[in-house]
Every structure is written in structure tokens, then in C-alpha cells.
Amino acid sequence: MENTAINSEILNDLIQINNDRVAGYEKALSELSDQDSDLRSLFSEMIRQSKQHKATLTQEVQVLGSNAETSSTTTSGKIYRAWMDLKAVFTGNDRETVLNNCEAGEDAAQKAYQAALEAEGLSVHLKNIISEQKADLYDSHNEIKALRDRVSS
16 A cells, blocks of 8 residues: 555544544533533543644644545544443543543543554654653543542552
8 A cells, every 4th residue: 555545544543532532521521410510621621632633633634635434433432432332321421431431531541542652654744743742641541540440549
């Protein structure tokens, strides 16, 4: 496969991961109780972050002359959100459950970004963009994990 096609495919996968992340945090916002108002601003910021990442990735796909997958999510993301719905039925929408689910989503994003960085044929320019975004997401992951650890201890 030509590098342009490979690069476009990788970027579109990451666009879909960011779509999953937006949908996941929107779902998490809907599950928060009134006592979790501190998480509302955090989750809103993570939605903003993913929308910004998506915009950057979309621009790069267009520079490559390809079409960006801007509105779809991954199958695994849809399955993950369905699992969150099912899990909530059994465990409730408590703070720890919401944070556990968010951390699982952040783990999935880290894996997707790592796989993108390890892909053959990715241009240096795109590796730099993906590395920066992965670092942003890693910081978010650590913030979610720290909040979750405070609740569970």
C-alpha cells in the first residue's frame, strides 16, 4: 500500500478514536450525579481536547488528498459504550464506576496511538503530531487514574 494511503488510514483510525472519546465523555457526563460537578469541567475539557485533535488529524488527511472519517466511531467504541450502559445497570452510576470506565477508554486511546506510532510507512511529520497528541492523552489518562485512585482508596 502507498504511504499516502497508509498515512490516511492511520489518521482516520485516530479520528475515530477521538470520536469514541468524545462520545464516551458525553456518556460519562450524562451519568454524573449532582455531587460530581467537579468532573463536569474535566470531562468537558477532555471533549474539547479530542475535538481539537480530531480537527488537526482531519486537516492532515485532507492535505494527503483523502477523505476524513469525521463522524463515525469504531466498532469497539460502540461496543465499549454498550458495555458501559450494561455495567451501569448492575453497578449504578457512581463516581468510581464512571472513572473506571473513563480510565478504560483512556487506556484504549493510548493503545491506538501507540499502534499508530509503530505502523510502517508513517511520515516523520505525522509521527510528531501523533506523539504530541498521545502525550496530551497520557496526561488526561493520568488525571483520570489519580481521581479514580482517590475514590477507591
